[in-house]
Amino acid sequence: MGAERMSKQRVIFCDFDGTITVNDNIVAIMKHFQPPGWDELVQQVISKQISVREGVGRMFALLPASRKQEVIDYAIGNVTIRAGFQELLDYCRRENIIFYVTSGGIDFFVYPVLSAFPIPKDHIYCNGSDFSGSHIRIVWPHACDEHCHNDCGMCKTAIIRSFPAEAHERILIGDSVTDFEGAKLVDVVFARSHLVQLCEDLKLNYYPFDDFFDVVKRLEEMK
Ligand SMILES: [Mg+2]
Numbered sequence: 001m002g003a004e005r006m007s008k009q010r011v012i013f014c015d016f017d018g019t020i021t022v023n024d025n026i027v028a029i030m031k032h033f034q035p036p037g038w039d040e041l042v043q044q045v046i047s048k049q050i051s052v053r054e055g056v057g058r059m060f061a062l063l064p065a066s067r068k069q070e071v072i073d074y075a076i077g078n079v080t081i082r083a084g085f086q087e088l089l090d091y092c093r094r095e096n097i098i099f100y101v102t103s104g105g106i107d108f109f110v111y112p113v114l115s116a117f118p119i120p121k122d123h124i125y126c127n128g129s130d131f132s133g134s135h136i137r138i139v140w141p142h143a144c145d146e147h148c149h150n151d152c153g154m155c156k157t158a159i160i161r162s163f164p165a166e167a168h169e170r171i172l173i174g175d176s177v178t179d180f181e182g183a184k185l186v187d188v189v190f191a192r193s194h195l196v197q198l199c200e201d202l203k204l205n206y207y208p209f210d211d212f213f214d215v216v217k218r219l220e221e222m223k
Pocket residue numbers: 015016017018019174175176178
């Protein structure tokens with residue numbers, strides 16, 4: 001058995017909001033449409049008084065489903081992609097690194113924004129949406145399994161655990177509260193914003209980054 005067979009397969013789990021995109025799209029939608037009570041819900045999620053699933057679900061439930069097209073158009077039109085993202089995808093393809101988008105965001109903005117990039121749809125995990133009622137209802141096709149009690153909504157830990165540590169070098173890229181539980185599981189974290197503090201507090205193996213050029217450079221050095 002050669003060294004190549006013994007080396008672990010690298011796999012990246014990359015957050016969307018505030019990571020692939022410069023801004024958090026859920027917060028941007030709420031700031032724009034200003035449904036009464038949204039800001040308290042954001043604060044309660046950040047301070048962990050309520051779960052991400054509960055907070056996101058309740059925030060969108062404040063918006064009438066009749067505003068569907070406005071909400072979608074605003075979300076997609078508002079997005080800025082962080083520098084170096086295409087280069088990271090190119091690097092992963094070249095180096096045979098498996099790349100997944102693991103997003104706590106919603107299908108109606110995650111898929112359209114990522115359609116500009118060569119990422120297979122089955123490598124994108126996010127939450128769903130239902131506009132058929134009076135208000136927007138978020139649906140959770142990737143909720144926590146029996147091993148996670150965090151009520152994530154989109155459970156990154158369940159996806160990460162499906163790639164056993166014995167065979168994979170697991171790498172998480174993220175920025176905030178939806179990344180906290182996953183960050184505790186992986187071998188390496190690339191962190192921005194709130195996630196830097198969590199990594200510091202828990203003494204995780206992490207690298208701060210500003211853009212994806214930093215990530216590519218560091219991945220190359222880690223080889
Ligand atoms: Mg994020």
